[in-house]
Amino acid sequence: MVREAAETSAVIGSVSKTSASGIDVGCHAKCSSSSNATVECRISSASQDVSGSEAECLVHEFVLEDEFSLSFPLLGTDKLRNILAKNRHAISGALAGTFVSLCLHPVDTVKTVIQASRMEQKSAFHVFKRIVSERGLMGLYRGIASNIASSAPISAVYTFTYESVKAALLPQLPKEYLSIAHCTAGGCASVATSFIFTPSERIKQQMQVGFRYQTCWSAFVGILGKGGLPSLYTGWDAVLIRNIPHSIIKFYTYESLKHAILSSAPPDAHLNTLQTLACGGVAASTAALFTTPFDVVKTRLQTQVPGSLQQYRGVLHTLQEIATHEGLKGLYRGLCPRLAMYISQGAIFFASYEFFKRVFYLDVSQLPVSVVGNGQGMEGVPS
Numbered sequence: 375m376v377r378e379a380a381e382t383s384a385v386i387g388s389v390s391k392t393s394a395s396g397i398d399v400g401c402h403a404k405c406s407s408s409s410n411a412t413v414e415c416r417i418s419s420a421s422q423d424v425s426g427s428e429a430e431c432l433v434h435e436f437v438l439e440d441e442f443s444l445s446f447p448l449l450g451t452d453k454l455r456n457i458l459a460k461n462r463h464a465i466s467g468a469l470a471g472t473f474v475s476l477c478l479h480p481v482d483t484v485k486t487v488i489q490a491s492r493m494e495q496k497s498a499f500h501v502f503k504r505i506v507s508e509r510g511l512m513g514l515y516r517g518i519a520s521n522i523a524s525s526a527p528i529s530a531v532y533t534f535t536y537e538s539v540k541a542a543l544l545p546q547l548p549k550e551y552l553s554i555a556h557c558t559a560g561g562c563a564s565v566a567t568s569f570i571f572t573p574s575e576r577i578k579q580q581m582q583v584g585f586r587y588q589t590c591w592s593a594f595v596g597i598l599g600k601g602g603l604p605s606l607y608t609g610w611d612a613v614l615i616r617n618i619p620h621s622i623i624k625f626y627t628y629e630s631l632k633h634a635i636l637s638s639a640p641p642d643a644h645l646n647t648l649q650t651l652a653c654g655g656v657a658a659s660t661a662a663l664f665t666t667p668f669d670v671v672k673t674r675l676q677t678q679v680p681g682s683l684q685q686y687r688g689v690l691h692t693l694q695e696i697a698t699h700e701g702l703k704g705l706y707r708g709l710c711p712r713l714a715m716y717i718s719q720g721a722i723f724f725a726s727y728e729f730f731k732r733v734f735y736l737d738v739s740q741l742p743v744s745v746v747g748n749g750q751g752m753e754g755v756p757s
Contacts, residue, residue, distance in 0.1 A: 520578040523590075
């Protein structure tokens with residue numbers, strides 16, 4: 375067994391089969407590594423008669439031993455990490471959105487029941503007790519399957535669109551107009567997600583307010599059967615009228631607060647967990663306060679029974695009906711649970727989003743610049 379260690383700075387050449395001087399050789403390459411790695415060349419031989427130039431290049435196995443002690447196959451893992459880094463905004467958003475949905479669905483159910491009712495308003499706690507007494511504890515989780523199934527793709531599309539549009543606009547705008555990039559990115563993200571969000575909300579809210587369907591799948595089939603695809607997209611215009619300003623206000627507030635806090639910090643500084651929770655909560659609650667009337671309109675449109683005589687015929691008609699018969703108080707039905715939900719949602723979403731984003735970036739940024747064994751270098755992905 376001949377063992378030689380090479381210490382150079384880059385991977386050179388290609389791997390090929392070689393046989394020389396009666397030696398059984400697995401492959402032939404010029405090999406090297408970063409300063410933190412050692413490349414071992416193991417040669418199986420029946421003879422010790424190997425010249426120095428031949429022994430330098432005959433390689434049977436690459437073993438990378440660096441400070442990260444990676445014991446798994448490098449080729450597949452590095453590609454996977456590179457993919458995760460390039461798509462970390464979408465992946466982080468998907469994970470954050472799913473986590474938020476699991477935590478806050480019961481609050482959303484209470485809010486939806488309050489907004490769908492046309493009778494005298496009751497407190498959120500009274501509605502909570504009524505749901506539990508009539509449907510049991512699991513009644514608070516009706517429609518969660520639709521929520522969970524859509525939360526990951528919605529959040530992934532949302533954050534990916536937001537970050538992509540923001541990255542495209544920021545270099546084009548002077549510093550004093552950077553807020554335009556955040557607002558535009560938030561609006562574009564809302565439009566992109568509305569095609570997934572609208573049918574998901576239609577199914578979820580049908581489950582939350584009634585007993586016509588036992589599962590989200592039966593709700594999906596029932597809605598399509600009675601009204602076709604247009605019925606599944608009932609309230610799409612209300613979704614856009616609510617979500618676009620909500621996103622603009624939320625991200626503008628969040629980025630403004632984040633910039634104000636980090637303006638005196640080092641260039642590579644990040645918000646700590648408490649600061650992220652505070653900024654996310656304030657941003658989301660501010661947006662919720664301004665958009666609650668449109669949320670009530672959306673709920674009234676989407677909780678109408680599919681295929682039945684429709685009491686509301688669109689956003690403007692619904693606004694007029696609620697304002698005429700219920701007044702301003704009717705337009706702000708469910709404000710308290712909605713604020714509580716969005717304060718928690720904003721705080722949890724932004725905190726988990728920033729956390730997952732840093733995790734995926736750090737995972738990749740720790741890889742060596744050159745990967746020994748595949749003949750290609752992998753550059754770190756910028757933040």
